[in-house]
Amino acid sequence: MAEVLHKRNNITYTFDTPAADSPIETLNEFYWTNESEPHVSRRKAILAKHPEVKKLTGHEPKTKWYVLFVVILQFSVAYYLKDTFPLSAKFIALAYVIGATSNQAIFLAIHELSHNLLFKKPLHNKLFAIFTNIPIGIPYSASFQPYHQLHHKFLGDENLDTDLPTRFEGIFLSNILGKVFFATFQILFYALRPMFITQIKFTYIHILNVIFQFFVDYLVVKYWGSNSLWYFIMSSFLAGSLHPCAGHFIAEHYVLNANNKPRSELKSKEEGNISNDLLPEETYSYYGSLNLLTWNVGYHNEHHDFPYIAWTKLPQLREMASEFYDPLPKVDSWCGVIWWFCFNDINRLWNRVKRSGKIKSGTNVKVRLDTN
Template sequence: MNGISVTANGADRTHVERRKLILEKYPQVRELFGKDPVTFKITAAIFVGQLVIAAILGSLGLSYWWLSLLMAICVGAFANHANFVIIHDAIHNCVFDSPLANKWTAILADLPNAFPTAMGFRCYHIKHHSHLSAYDYDADIPSRWEVEWVGNSAWRKAVWLFFFPAIQLARLSRLKGTVPIWGTWTYINIGVIALFDLFVLWAFGPNALLYLFFSFWFSVGGLHPLSARWLQEHFAFGPDQGTFDYYGPLNTLALNIGYHNEHHDFHEIPWNRLPDLKAMAPEFYDDLRCHRSWFALLVTFIFDPTYSLGTRSENVTQAAREAPVIAPAE
């Protein structure tokens, strides 16, 4: 099943249409909707694990910064990346029934980042769903200055990926119609993270905090294979598909974030039930192109001049000329 459907403002409506078709054919998909409190237990376990590692590294002193870097790349990045997925599910209220409990779950998952991200993410992520690929609303779309500066240069694409955490933050100023970033919960998020960072410094020393920051950085950017997720999700690797899945071995550690078409079709389904959705309605997903390796995608994107940051925007423009999603053949 191929084709992208867009609105007049450039928003990709493919997922809305496919959702409707799936529900018409498989109404039992609604049984997958709901909450998964087990996710909170995973959050708590990651928090404790990251704090223990940070404490051990902190006891070694700042001269072991290199070990903090190595541990962050090999262990911490995967832990913090899983926490980002938990933040994502909490923002969609897929952990608890209570919106308040979901907000605090997101903040708990944010603590090992040593940098406040959860509530800022909450402010713009819903627009990413409702206005997917629309430049003025979707923070996942590269800003025009990014597209112009990076071009299809390999070294500039590598620099862009390395500094992606900071670049993503810089995009927020261009967005329209989002929830105001500087709200009560953003201040709470900042305050809690600041107090936690001060505690880590006081209790374990600077190398502990450095480990947590490295873990945050390489979970999102830093040319870590995990950073290829930002390429996998919506960069155009074909003219007639706007969202791509990742079905590789790291999905287990990444809490199924690779099931991205499935998530955009049904954001009410928690992360651990997304494979069930694909199994329930396979004909809607099996023919979509997907990625099997984040590392291979990372290397391809950097060194293949065919791909640039403009690929994402160009795909949406071209999508306006494509046919909308149609139901797959029986």
């Protein structure tokens, strides 16, 4: 048993984290709570104290030029490798160092676009996202936006937040081999899981995304050969695998290490299985140098508090409201997060805060997603 100190609301709690061999009913369960997600209340508190924060909201026009550079870089490397065997050392090395880093930046540029933070008009953001999608190799951008908006609006909801692992994942992957498998193939979990959780409406933007992506893929294969397309695909896979920048997927919302809390005296999920005093933080920020390659996605508490502040201004938000952000637990290393997640027994796929959705599975639900 490991003694952990946790300070919340100016009260310090001392408690023991459960040992890896604790009873299954103690370890294997999510942090169920009826508490609302913390970002809305913190946003209101920050705005009440710092109304000048409103001036930070809005799109960042210069982002599109950085995105264009990354797309051109990916096409340049794809052309360079057109005659190189995909399983050669040079191909894999370039796909990991340049390709995966670039495609992670592209994934997160699409994330910025999903919040309409590159252009004033939502349609322009959607169309530019389809262009930005090209080096990923498969159509992705059109589906990401509605699922990601659900993640923001219903953080932790068991039916609508598709960022949450399923009970199936928790049961079969909460061991060392399972966690290594999850970390290695996490891009596939994020791509496929939403289809099994929540269905979204197929729109003309999805059709454009599919047609344009496959048309460009066809041109790449026709004029440069299949190796160039394989470079795009391999880059996308490695970007969401055991890559330093991929640590943000786990770091953002998993409750790890000292932030883990005991799940003693489990109750039904309708009542919540953990006291409010011991309910862990469910969003974690990272302020390290990898933010330079990922549009400051590490400022994740700040982003969830104010989704319509562009990446360039998130450090200003943290500085303005430092008294709200400095006390929050944070992540110091994305590489360390991958290691700790995989090889520390107390860290499992169960380590997420969940809310029992008021909207039950099987119900026909219409959810309005923001378009401006």
